[in-house]
Amino acid sequence: xxxxxxxxxxxxxxxxxxxxxxxADTNCSYRMMEVCGGHTHAIYRFGLKDILPxxxxxxxxxxxxxxxxxxxxxxDGLAIAQQPDVIFAAFGDMMRVPGTHGSPLEHKAxxxxxxxxxxxxxxxxxxxxxxxxHVMFFAIGFxxxxxxxxxxxxxxxxxxxxxFSVFCNHVTIIPAIRAILDSPDMRLHAFIGPGxxxxxxxxxxxxxxxxxxxxxxxxxxxxxxDMLQSVVMLLRQLKAGEAKVxxxxxxxxxxxxxxxxxxxxxEVFQLRPYFEWRGLGFISQSALRVNDKYAAWDAEQxxxxxxxxxxxxxxxxxxxxxxGVLKPHQCKLFGRECTPxxxxxALMVSxxxxxxxxxxxxxxxxxxxxxxxxx
Amino acid sequence: MCLAIPGxxxxxxxxxxxxxxxxxxxxxxxxxxxxxxxxxxxxxxWVLIHVGFAMxxxxxxxxxxxxxxxxxxxxxxxxxxxxxxYGLDDVDETKPRxxxxxxxx
Ligand code: SF4
Numbered sequence: 001x002x003x004x005x006x007x008x009x010x011x012x013x014x015x016x017x018x019x020x021x022x023x024a025d026t027n028c029s030y031r032m033m034e035v036c037g038g039h040t041h042a043i044y045r046f047g048l049k050d051i052l053p054x055x056x057x058x059x060x061x062x063x064x065x066x067x068x069x070x071x072x073x074x075x076d077g078l079a080i081a082q083q084p085d086v087i088f089a090a091f092g093d094m095m096r097v098p099g100t101h102g103s104p105l106e107h108k109a110x111x112x113x114x115x116x117x118x119x120x121x122x123x124x125x126x127x128x129x130x131x132x133x134h135v136m137f138f139a140i141g142f143x144x145x146x147x148x149x150x151x152x153x154x155x156x157x158x159x160x161x162x163x164f165s166v167f168c169n170h171v172t173i174i175p176a177i178r179a180i181l182d183s184p185d186m187r188l189h190a191f192i193g194p195g196x197x198x199x200x201x202x203x204x205x206x207x208x209x210x211x212x213x214x215x216x217x218x219x220x221x222x223x224x225x226d227m228l229q230s231v232v233m234l235l236r237q238l239k240a241g242e243a244k245v246x247x248x249x250x251x252x253x254x255x256x257x258x259x260x261x262x263x264x265x266x267e268v269f270q271l272r273p274y275f276e277w278r279g280l281g282f283i284s285q286s287a288l289r290v291n292d293k294y295a296a297w298d299a300e301q302x303x304x305x306x307x308x309x310x311x312x313x314x315x316x317x318x319x320x321x322x323x324g325v326l327k328p329h330q331c332k333l334f335g336r337e338c339t340p341x342x343x344x345x346a347l348m349v350s351x352x353x354x355x356x357x358x359x360x361x362x363x364x365x366x367x368x369x370x371x372x373x374x375x
Numbered sequence: 376m377c378l379a380i381p382g383x384x385x386x387x388x389x390x391x392x393x394x395x396x397x398x399x400x401x402x403x404x405x406x407x408x409x410x411x412x413x414x415x416x417x418x419x420x421w422v423l424i425h426v427g428f429a430m431x432x433x434x435x436x437x438x439x440x441x442x443x444x445x446x447x448x449x450x451x452x453x454x455x456x457x458x459x460x461y462g463l464d465d466v467d468e469t470k471p472r473x474x475x476x477x478x479x480x
Contacts, residue, residue: 045448091426118460119427121407125463141426148428151409196379199423199431223444251437252423258430260412351450 009225016228017051023235029055031187032234033324035177036194037064037352038222044361046224056231059324060354062176063194065141066093067322067347067354068277069169072310074099077138077167078107080303087113087130089123090138097346100310104138120145120152120166127156127164134163136299139170143200146170146288147261150268153290153297167299168290171275173197174205175286179277181213185325190234192227193219195249202257203245210243221249268294278312278346279319318345321354328358335359379423379430380445380454381438382406384416397424399454400442404461427461 024030034040040060043049049058062068078099081088088104095105095116108114113133117123123137139149149166156164173194180186193206198219206217216237220230230248237244247253268290275287290298299305312318315333320326328334328347338344340356347353351360382397382404393409395416407428408416414432416422421438422429433441445454 042444042448116460117463118457119407121427122461122463129463144430145426147410147430148407148426151407151428155409196423196425196430199379221444222448223440224447252431252433254431258410258413261410261430264410351453 013051013225013228016225016232019232020056020228020235021053023232023239024053024056025239026053026055029057030189030235030238031057031059032190032192032231033059033061033180033188034192034220034227035061035063035173036192036197037067037350037354038195039192039220039227040064040354041352041357042222042224042227044357046227047361048224048227051224051228052231058192059188060321061191061324062180062277062280062322063142063173063197064347064350064352064354065145065169065171066097066350066352067318067345068171068176068279069097069140069346070276070278070309071099071312072276072308073169074104075101075310076305076307077136077169077299078104078112079306080136080167080299081107081112081114083303085133087115087126087133087135088138089115089117089126089135091118091140092116093350094138094140096343096349098343098349120149121155124152124156124161124164127161131163134165136303137164137166139166139168142171142173142194142197143261143265144196146269147200147258147264150264153268153294154264156297157294162296165297165299165302166290168269168288170269170288171277172271172286172288173201175283176277176280177206177209179280179283179286180323181209181215183280183323186323188215189238190215191217192230192234193217193245195219195221195253198247198249198253198257200258200261203247203253203255204257206245210245214243216243216246218246218248219253221252276309277322279322313344316345318347318355321347328355329362331355379425379441380458381433381441382422382424382429382458383438384418384420384422386418395429397422397429399424399458402455402458404458406461424458426457 096103104114127135218230218233269288270291271285272287272289274282274284295301317331343349347355382399385396388394423431
């Protein structure tokens with residue numbers, strides 16, 4: 001338990017860890033999936049694996065939006081930005097994600113007008129500032145960011161700003177969980193539910209996981225104590241043979257979600273019949289597109305989008321890692337061809353990607369152990 | 376980004392009730408309140424911010440805890456750079472590593 005002293009309330013952490021040990025039946029093994037990339041990052045950063053008993057395995061889920069985006073979508077976005085007078089605007093963590101012919105940042109080095117924005121509303125501002133150019137916002141994220149994109153488009157329409165469009169790559173979490181549960185090589189006992197997605201969608205959308213799939217799910221905060229308490233709640237349910245949706249992160253997540261955010265999404269987006277996810281393949285109704293009312297602000301309707309499917313480099317095993325079938329270090333390229341400095345897959349780019357998280361923390365830890373003097 | 380940034384509402388814009396000045400550990404920036412229509416914050420209230428939009432109202436203690444989580448996760452620099460970047464004034468495109476995350480689950 002090497003990190004415990006650094007935490008707030010170290011005593012409570014130790015107590016919770018003890019309780020986990022008491023609840024976890026040594027004859028059983030528990031596979032729990034944390035759906036959210038932020039949780040994956042926290043698990044590695046806090047060394048939670050060292051705190052949990054060995055028979056509890058945390059499986060990293062598909063909740064890193066940069067990671068699950070297939071390379072073809074990046075290529076499509078960059079193809080739009082090749083057209084004259086287009087500015088490519090995106091969040092910073094898109095910038096280093098490899099496309100077939102390089103990342104957005106590499107395209108910038110070759111002369112493309114690529115801008116980092118910190119908010120979709122700043123992309124709209126860029127359009128106001130550049131009336132003779134077209135600003136295309138490369139939108140990405142789960143339900144945490146989709147409402148912000150939607151409200152920005154509502155504002156663009158209300159103001160009649162015509163030189164702005166959104167290349168929509170927003171995805172939804174529930175169908176991804178369903179796809180994972182349907183996948184034959186996946187044996188999971190419980191879920192740690194995403195924290196901030198749930199501030200938007202609330203807890204109800206998870207009820208089918210408990211009712212139909214008979215798997216417990218606990219929506220969790222991001223602090224070490226939050227996550228350990230969530231594991232306790234899951235173990236208690238498993239022990240009692242229950243399957244319920246519980247909310248550990250009540251201080252932030254309302255059971256009903258954020259109605260205004262859902263309304264903004266409903267105004268602008270509709271479900272795509274299907275969307276390709278890296279590693280998970282095509283999942284029906286798993287992503288959002290811009291509806292016809294907002295067609296004038298939809299990059300896919302305004303520009304010719306090549307829509308070419310590209311497969312990941314052969315040796316890259318991002319798909320297996322995303323599904324939780326392989327651990328990051330089990331990928332043949334991990335730490336050799338693929339590093340945070342030279343990422344081959346997107347999981348190595350974002351701090352929420354399990355390969356980057358594993359590389360940054362586990363690797364370093366291993367190096368520290370091997371440097372330690374032998375007593 | 377998955378991990379939200381806590382901020383305190385300083386004032387609501389007089390011309391636009393969807394726009395507010397927030398303070399994030401001393402840095403003041405304008406954010407959008409349009410996604411909190413059902414639960415309008417007032418000056419002094421704390422909110423969680425995602426990509427320039429307030430997403431939920433929280434208590435002062437939760438705000439402090441969220442800050443400490445960001446600190447423990449090594450995400451403070453990224454979060455502060457995100458906040459400073461709101462409004463485009465300080466956008467530095469040469470530093471992609473410290474920019475905001477796109478908002479995971
Ligand atoms: S190490 Fe690189 S190539 Fe392998 S799974 Fe991770 S991101 Fe993909």
